[in-house]
Amino acid sequence: MTNSSTSVPLNYLNHKTGLWSWLTSTDHKRIGLMYMYTIAIFFCVAAILGLLMRIEKLTPGQTIMTAQTYNGMFTIHGIIMIFIVVIPGLAAVFGNIFLPIMIGAKDVAFPKLNLFSWYVFITGALLGLYSQFANGNSPDTGWTFYVPYSAAASSNVVIALTAAFVLGFASILTGLNFIVTIHRMRAPGMTWFRMPLFPWSLYATAWIQLLATPIVGITLLMVIAERTLHIGFFDPSLGGDPVLYQHLFWIYSHPAVYVMILPAMGVVTEIFPTFSQKPVFGYVPIVFSSLAIALVGYFVWGHHMFTSGISYESRWFFSFLTFLVAIPSAIKVFNWLSTMYGGSVDLKPPLLFAISFIFLFTIGGFTGLTLGSLATNIQLHNTDFVVAHFHYIIFGGMGFAFFAAIHYWFPKIYGRMYNFKWANISWGFLFVGFNLLYFPLFVIGIQGMPRRYFDYDPKFQTGEVLSTIGAFILITGLILMISNLVYHSRRGAIAPANPWHGVTLEWQIPSPPPHENFDEIPVITHEPYRFDHPHTN
Amino acid sequence: MKNHENHVSSDSLNWTVLVILLILTAITILAIKIHLGAFTVALALILASIKVTIVLTYFMHLKFENLLLRLMVGGVFLLFAVVIVITFIDYYFR
Numbered sequence: 001m002t003n004s005s006t007s008v009p010l011n012y013l014n015h016k017t018g019l020w021s022w023l024t025s026t027d028h029k030r031i032g033l034m035y036m037y038t039i040a041i042f043f044c045v046a047a048i049l050g051l052l053m054r055i056e057k058l059t060p061g062q063t064i065m066t067a068q069t070y071n072g073m074f075t076i077h078g079i080i081m082i083f084i085v086v087i088p089g090l091a092a093v094f095g096n097i098f099l100p101i102m103i104g105a106k107d108v109a110f111p112k113l114n115l116f117s118w119y120v121f122i123t124g125a126l127l128g129l130y131s132q133f134a135n136g137n138s139p140d141t142g143w144t145f146y147v148p149y150s151a152a153a154s155s156n157v158v159i160a161l162t163a164a165f166v167l168g169f170a171s172i173l174t175g176l177n178f179i180v181t182i183h184r185m186r187a188p189g190m191t192w193f194r195m196p197l198f199p200w201s202l203y204a205t206a207w208i209q210l211l212a213t214p215i216v217g218i219t220l221l222m223v224i225a226e227r228t229l230h231i232g233f234f235d236p237s238l239g240g241d242p243v244l245y246q247h248l249f250w251i252y253s254h255p256a257v258y259v260m261i262l263p264a265m266g267v268v269t270e271i272f273p274t275f276s277q278k279p280v281f282g283y284v285p286i287v288f289s290s291l292a293i294a295l296v297g298y299f300v301w302g303h304h305m306f307t308s309g310i311s312y313e314s315r316w317f318f319s320f321l322t323f324l325v326a327i328p329s330a331i332k333v334f335n336w337l338s339t340m341y342g343g344s345v346d347l348k349p350p351l352l353f354a355i356s357f358i359f360l361f362t363i364g365g366f367t368g369l370t371l372g373s374l375a376t377n378i379q380l381h382n383t384d385f386v387v388a389h390f391h392y393i394i395f396g397g398m399g400f401a402f403f404a405a406i407h408y409w410f411p412k413i414y415g416r417m418y419n420f421k422w423a424n425i426s427w428g429f430l431f432v433g434f435n436l437l438y439f440p441l442f443v444i445g446i447q448g449m450p451r452r453y454f455d456y457d458p459k460f461q462t463g464e465v466l467s468t469i470g471a472f473i474l475i476t477g478l479i480l481m482i483s484n485l486v487y488h489s490r491r492g493a494i495a496p497a498n499p500w501h502g503v504t505l506e507w508q509i510p511s512p513p514p515h516e517n518f519d520e521i522p523v524i525t526h527e528p529y530r531f532d533h534p535h536t537n
Numbered sequence: 538m539k540n541h542e543n544h545v546s547s548d549s550l551n552w553t554v555l556v557i558l559l560i561l562t563a564i565t566i567l568a569i570k571i572h573l574g575a576f577t578v579a580l581a582l583i584l585a586s587i588k589v590t591i592v593l594t595y596f597m598h599l600k601f602e603n604l605l606l607r608l609m610v611g612g613v614f615l616l617f618a619v620v621i622v623i624t625f626i627d628y629y630f631r
Contacts, residue, residue: 211613215620247624298616299623311630317623 011415011512026111027515031118032096033413038118039085039093040482042125046080047478049073054437054471057464060456067454071140072155074452076132078143079160083167084125086398087256090263091209092121092174094405095202097413099178101506102196104187104524106516109180117173124167131159142452144253147234147245151226158227161220168217171259175209178202187505189524193287196504196528197280200287201266204294208255208262212298216252219245246308250301258297260394261361262290264401265332268354271408272336274502275351276343279529282335289328296325306377315374322372329365333358348500349423353404356431360396364389367442382452385445388438396434403430406485411495415512418488426484429477436470504528544601554595561588 012029022030053073056063065073096114100107108114132138139160141150150157182203186195222233223245232238234245273280280286302310302318336358345351367389370376380386411417441449444463449456456464498507509517565584573580594600599607 211616243627244624247627251620251624298620302623302627309631310627313630314623314627317626 009510010514011510012515013414013512015515024115026107026115028100028108028111028114029097029413029513031114032093032098034118035088035092035096035121038122038125039089042080042084044478044482046077046085047475049077049080051471051475053077054468056454057456058468060458060461062454068140070454071452072132072138075139075142075160079128079131079139079164081394082143082256083164084121084128086260086394087171088121088167088174089260089398089402090267090405091178091202091205091259092117092170093402094198094267094409095174095178095205095263098409098506099181099199099202100185101509101513101517102199102504103182103185104190104505104518104522105181105185106518106521108177109184110177113173114177117170117177120166120173121170124163124165124170127159127166128163131156131163134159144249145220145223146249147223147226147240147242148236150223151235151238158224161224165217165220168213168220171209172213175206175213178206179210182206187522187524191524193284194524194527197269197283197286197290198263198266198504201262201269201290204290205259205262208259208294208297212252212255212259215248216256219248219252222248243305243308243310246305247301250304251298254301254304255294255297257393258293260398262293264357264361264398265290267401267405267408268336268357269332270502270504271350271354271404272339273343273529273531274408274500275346275348275354276340277346277501277531278339278343279531280335281338281341282331283527283529285331286335289331292328293325296321296328300325300372303372303377306374307381319372319374323369326365326369333362346500348407349418349420349427350404350408350500352424352427353400353407356427357397357400357404360392360400360434364392364394364396367392380445382450383445384441384449384451387451388441388445391438391441396438400430400434403427403481408500409506410485410489411499412506412511412513414489414492415495415510416488416490416492417495417499418484418492422480422484426477426481429473429480431477433470433472433474433477437467437474438470440464440466440470503531544598546595546598550595554591557591558588561591 012027016025022034025031052064053070056065056070096108134156137155139145139153139155139157141153141155141157141160145157145161145164150161182195182199222231225231226233226235226238226240230238232240234240234242236242269280269286300318300321302314303322306315306319336354367385371380371386371389407418407423440463444460445451447460447463449460449463495511497509497511499511500507505522506513508522561584565581568580568584569577571577593610599610
């Protein structure tokens with residue numbers, strides 16, 4: 001079937017046109033793209049805020065903004081990046097676009113609920129944005145909303161809390177949709193262990209979204225009740241316990257790290273076999289390590305609270321479990337490297353980003369163990385070391401996996417190719433800029449530079465200046481990458497259906513995919529990642 | 538994926554479950570008048586858990602679902618219980 005006026009084959013991008021057709025579309029691929037554009041806009045805003053904060057830190061004392069503005073900025077930066085960009089990021093964008101295709105379905109189980117989730121997400125995002133500007137009184141609590149300060153602060157905390165609560169609903173609905181889709185809509189013959197590993201990672205993620213998000217939702221409501229009705233849950237002056245808030249907040253927010261990172265692991269697990277033209281090494285261990293990370297990740301939240309006054313018994317318990325969760329993560333790293341070993345490695349941009357993911361995530365992981373140790377945690381807690389560790393995991397992990405994913409699936413999404421040379425150059429800027437931005441923070445953190453401080457001792461200036469230079473290089477890389485992708489999404493060379501010689505189902509259908517993905521639902525007869533199978537190669 | 542048949546509960550079963558839930562609600566209210574100290578909350582939570590189990594089992598038809606689904610729901614409650622226990626272990630040792 002073709003579009004008669006232009007002779008372009010009909011696909012999900014052109015089978016209906018106009019803004020209204022997008023805003024009312026229940027096509028999972030269009031909804032995924034709407035998530036991507038929304039998230040990209042918010043990401044750019046938060047990245048600019050991050051750059052402004054780095055400029056402020058160029059010199060000790062006030063450089064370009066006041067201390068209160070700085071407090072508001074790191075709060076806004078955190079709220080946007082965490083709740084609007086990183087948590088929904090990979091699952092809502094690439095999960096939506098590719099989960100149904102990769103399991104051989106025409107859509108998710110509840111397409112209307114899927115569209116509704118996006119509207120809930122937009123409502124929460126706009127509410128979050130409103131909280132930053134209403135009455136010129138942006139929240140200054142940090143994205144963690146710790147009480148008792150958040151219970152007493154005069155800034156727009158209630159609006160920001162409501163925004164986070166609403167955004168949580170979108171996350172829950174997406175998780176529910178994915179779980180039902182994977183259980184009920186797999187193609188005939190696609191048993192659990194014939195399912196590709198990106199859907200497996202989405203499955204583990206969806207369970208966390210479904211089970212952990214309501215806890216933070218209720219917790220944030222309790223803070224709102226405390227502020228508006230003066231019910232003493234967490235505020236000591238009302239008879240509450242601030243440590244209880246930290247327990248409830250991190251019961252969600254630590255598993256939320258795995259909501260961010262598990263799909264990232266799923267993405268690179270798709271990329272390594274394709275660009276090595278070799279079956280993934282250790283399919284079953286990767287599956288179970290995803291499930292183990294999701295499960296054990298539930299029980300390590302206390303490592304955020306080692307210095308908050310929790311009991312000694314709890315501290316060693318949480319420290320022990322934190323070390324345990326490193327095991328399944330290490331299994332994955334071992335499997336990715338082994339997948340490339342002896343393979344026909346093709347160093348295209350998606351693989352460059354995926355390898356960078358391993359490098360940066362491993363640094364983030366090891367420094368996480370440093371923070372998970374009780375003794376070193378006392379020294380490093382609330383220093384820039386934590387900021388560096390966090391960004392290596394979240395930006396170096398999830399962020400670079402997102403970049404890997406967009407470079408991997410771009411030809412399938414838009415039916416066009418981007419420019420490899422510019423993709424490689426932007427990767428260079430991003431990789432160098434990232435490390436220059438965040439690695440000095442490890443050093444000055446160990447030396448005692450506290451995080452979230454507007455001012456600092458002049459002895460930390462070398463590290464701060466290097467970090468700011470890194471921020472400029474990183475932003476340059478982002479501009480190059482986004483320009484390359486945006487320009488070629490309309491003007492790039494036409495992409496073939498399977499430019500990377502991939503073997504999972506999305507590469508067996510045209511680029512861009514048709515409206516309902518498959519003319520006939522495929523019948524699966526073999527495991528994924530069979531590069532020797534006649535139907536897949 | 539194989540579709541399973543929908544189970545239709547009888548009216549008598551639904552009414553019986555409703556009566557049991559109302560009785561448990563009445564017990565919850567009456568229990569407040571007995572001074573059990575810190576155990577008042579524990580008793581209220583136990584009664585609420587029994588009611589939740591009954592609603593899930595009969596009104597939400599979990600009893601008639603396949604084993605995998607029942608295990609998944611059971612696992613969720615087990616997880617929730619473990620999280621609560623770990624939190625209160627901290628309070629116990631503090």
